[in-house]
Amino acid sequence: MRYTKNQRKLLPTTPGIYQYFDASDSLLYIGKAKNLRKRVSQYFLDTKHLGEKTHILVSQIDSISIIETESEFDAILFESELIRTLQPKYNILAKDDKSPLYVLLTLHEELPHILYIRKHDIQRLYIRKKDALFGPYQSAHMIRSLMRTLRHIVPFCLQKRRNGKPCFSSHIGLCSPCASEIQGMPGGKLKQESVRVYRSHVITLKHILSGKSDVVRRSYAREMNALSKHLHYEEALVIRKHIESLDVLKRRRFDPSVYTQSEQKIDDIYQMELSDTLEVLHRFGITIHSLERIECIDISNTQGTHATGALTVSIDGRMTVSEYRKFRIRTVQSPNDVLMVSEVMRRRLSHTEWRFPELFVIDGGKGQIQAACSVLDEYSCTIPIIGLAKRFETILYYHRRTQSFQSINLSFDRPALHLFQRIRDEAHRFSKSYHSLLRSKSMTRES
Missing domain, CATH: 3.30.420.340 (UvrC, RNAse H endonuclease domain)
Known part of the structure; x- marks a missing residue:
């Protein structure tokens, strides 16, 4: 839905994406918000704290388009996809200043790595067709926080491989099975099963970052019910914790400003x-x-x-x-x-x-x-x-x-x-x- 800048008080108070356009209908900027009306109004109500670049942006805004999302988490994912596709002018300028982060899942590998990379790394690295690239994320701190949160939903490894030595996170259930430990295993059925489980975790992470968290939740619910039916209550409890964490994630507010304040x-x-x-x-x-x-x-x-x-x-x-x-x-x-x-x-x-x-x-x-x-x-x-x-x-x-x-x-x-x-x-x-x-x-x- 499109609004003029003078109609900003009519914006909904839901999470979503806002897009600023100038008088010639050129896209200027894309952002995400927990509360669309409150976030957009901040640009116009108090301009003293805005930087020079933002002052110029605000002076050019003629209309505002919004896309409502179910949660701010969904808005984060959608924002990065739109920025990558549409390349808005002022997001490009921001990227030059802040060097935004991408998340790369190297799915072509037997044990995929989860890497944080910059734009210049994309040109340097040989990214295969099977790999999954997400971003750009305007706040590096925010996406790192998000990834730490996601480990409570689906365990995966963020540390360097150490030839068979498990990382610390594996002891607290945030990296299980641990890719580093799997790497040092001798060949056999145990290693094959561990690789299968770890790859399934990375695929689940891919689904979540692709905006398919509802699919993941339904899959977890089916798995939990099956485990309970076969009296595997401890394993079912683990899955229930993942579901609860996913539900909290959908309600959580991601505020990158808490990492950059005074x-x-x-x-x-x-x-x-x-x-x-x-x-x-x-x-x-x-x-x-x-x-x-x-x-x-x-x-x-x-x-x-x-x-x-x-x-x-x-x-x-x-x-x-x-x-x-x-x-x-x-x-x-x-x-x-x-x-x-x-x-x-x-x-x-x-x-x-x-x-x-x-x-x-x-x-x-x-x-x-x-x-x-x-x-x-x-x-x-x-x-x-x-x-x-x-x-x-x-x-x-x-x-x-x-x-x-x-x-x-x-x-x-x-x-x-x-x-x-x-x-x-x-x-x-x-x-x-x-x-x-x-x-x-x-x-x-x-x-």
């Missing part, structure tokens, strides 16, 4: 995460009123050898590297993460000169959490502990008084989950890097 805006985002975390803790019955300092413990070892522990620290929502601490495990020689967590927690609490946190986070399940709580009891310490279990990112809390566990599964767009994941992933990275250093030194001495 420091004040970033502080607001951290504050939102902390406020949401307090709300989650209150659901566990944890009555704390601030989260200035959060500490996370993670363990890394190879069958008990070169075992390390890491302590990472978040202050006011920001990771504070100067407060990180690393521990070489001294008392445990076997692959026993529970005992290792106990040792690290005991050594941490012995440092009374270090400021204590308002909350401990443990990367692990019930065993690790109970072990950490036992050490806290030894020190008569009442600091609460929560655990972030892998696979479904389940948040666990151990009620020491009743000796019982309570769990919560947050939707993946909850700010609290983002905070827990950030501090957990950083603890894993820090612990793993120290573990790798010790292994490397040991191998050097042996050689």
Whole structure:
């Protein structure tokens, strides 16, 4: 539907695509919006914050055409397709400035790669007919965020292949089966089946990026029902989680501005995460009123050898590297993460000169959490502990008084989950890097 610029108040408040045309009916610009009326009005109501290029664009707008979509997610996909096809003048200029991103699925390969590429890469790379190319996406941050979100719906690998070594994401269900691990498998039925499953995941990703998310949802629903019918309830639960994540994605607002705002805006985002975390803790019955300092413990070892522990620290929502601490495990020689967590927690609490946190986070399940709580009891310490279990990112809390566990599964767009994941992933990275250093030194001495 076409509107004059003076009719912008008549635009719908639904998600969709807007297209600006000049007086000669030449297409100037294509954009997407969660709320078409609100987004288009922003161009005309407050022009002080607009850059010079946008001022020129607004002065040339004569009419506005809109295409309504079911969700902003659909608008993102449709926007990139229209820009690639129609090449609007001001989108081309924006692309020169911002170097937009494309997503390439190398489907001609046995184990397809998922790559972020730029326009100049398209001319350099040999893209086959079987491959799938999506974009351009005007915000690189937004599409990276979208791809991270999509891994909760269909697992796929975004990391470099490491000759048989699984990536970290495979441990939390975001890359399963892991392409890197499959690559190192010997030939046989297991590898053939793993390749088939991984390729099916990439094909599903292709369907979603092609705007066929409804087809994917119906396929998942059929698969879930079939698994339940054959009493495979655990596998059915995994598929149900994918369906729930897809439904959340369709409702989610993708706002690239949150990645490009001022420091004040970033502080607001951290504050939102902390406020949401307090709300989650209150659901566990944890009555704390601030989260200035959060500490996370993670363990890394190879069958008990070169075992390390890491302590990472978040202050006011920001990771504070100067407060990180690393521990070489001294008392445990076997692959026993529970005992290792106990040792690290005991050594941490012995440092009374270090400021204590308002909350401990443990990367692990019930065993690790109970072990950490036992050490806290030894020190008569009442600091609460929560655990972030892998696979479904389940948040666990151990009620020491009743000796019982309570769990919560947050939707993946909850700010609290983002905070827990950030501090957990950083603890894993820090612990793993120290573990790798010790292994490397040991191998050097042996050689």
